[in-house]
Amino acid sequence: MKTVQFLSNSIQVKNIIKGLTLSKSLFVSILIVGEPHTGKKSLVRTLYREQNFIDGGDFEKVNRALESSKEVIIYNFDKIESVDSLNFENKRVVAISNRVHNSSVIDRKFAFIYNMPPLRDRLEDVELLSREFIKEIREELMLDSSYPISISPNSLDLSMNIKSLRADIYKRLILNNISxxxxxxxxxxxxxxxxxxxxxxxxxxxxxxxxxxxxxxxxxxxxxxxxxxxxxxxxxxxxxxxxxxxx
Structure with missing residues (x-):
């Protein structure tokens, strides 16, 4: 499996990481919720490198994992309709969701709920990620790294968070080097x-x-x-x- 690196200078995100780290030894249920492509899954993968991630879109697979394992990571958790029927007792569960459908059920099922802020509220991360993406894309496209490029964080496309940010930088680098x-x-x-x-x-x-x-x-x-x-x-x-x- 490719090593996942999670980059952030956001105090909010660092507090989420701190909370997840402190609860790693506890048998509790944790929910991380936020807009798509904010880095929720990558963040969890950096802390739970050895665990298999179960897609919430496969309800039977989720139930089998909960029956056979003490520690379960579920992404696409918002695809699960019957959350109340899941058995989290004596389990360490980390769920990753783009939204919350039934807040009363969610509050009962999870001991800790963390909200991942979107990139538009993490401009310090926009700058950090932009530098990293510029470096990666230049290497990928074999572009001259000595050629300067200036990108204002306020002008970048954050409509789909990290996904649109990377795509925007990719496009800008290509256009910046076009003859x-x-x-x-x-x-x-x-x-x-x-x-x-x-x-x-x-x-x-x-x-x-x-x-x-x-x-x-x-x-x-x-x-x-x-x-x-x-x-x-x-x-x-x-x-x-x-x-x-x-x-």
Whole structure:
């Protein structure tokens, strides 16, 4: 099994780790709940490296594990509908869930309940994980590590927590290392697959014009200056901006 490393500078997460560590020697039931892809499963795996993880989507397998083992780790716990029927007596149970369906039942079944905060509430972890992902992805794609890249934590996609963060950094690193020839090849492949009709030239011009004008406006912050840079009449540029719906 691949070694799982869990990285966090969050005080909230460190308190969860502390609580889990202290309860490892006790026969108690513990629930870790939080949004998908916040690192719940990875965190538990770092503390329970030798244990098998049981999918809560397989109710029969969960019951067999509870009957035969003193220590059971259950992920996808929110997929279990009849939680009340599970026997946790004299067991060490760690359950990982994306949500809580029946809080009264959950409160009865679990001695400790920990809430894993989402990444948007752990900006210190966003910075830490970003550095780690940049390093990993550069090695994976064999990118030049000496080439600087600056990413603001506030601009990253945290909509799906760690999953979207890694995907966003992956995309940014690729785009940051793309050449003019790469862009031409991408456009070639896209146009080869999508070119058709009887007005394709005009229909596909925005693919080039929109990023050109948006980037120019952001960089030069002036339509007058940008029109000079592009060699366009100012009225022509303004017309293009309106046609493309650029704010």
């Amino acid at each position: 003019r020839k790469d862009i031409e090849n991408i456009l070639y492949d896209y146009l080869y697959e999508n070119l058709g009709g009887n007005n394709a030239y005009r229909e596909n011009l925005p693919i080039f014009e929109r990023p050109l004008i948006e980037a120019g406006l952001k960089r030069y912050r002036s339509q007058l200056r940008l029109s000079s840079i592009l060699g366009l009449n100012r009225n022509t540029l303004r017309k293009k901006i309106n046609e493309l719906g650029i704010n």
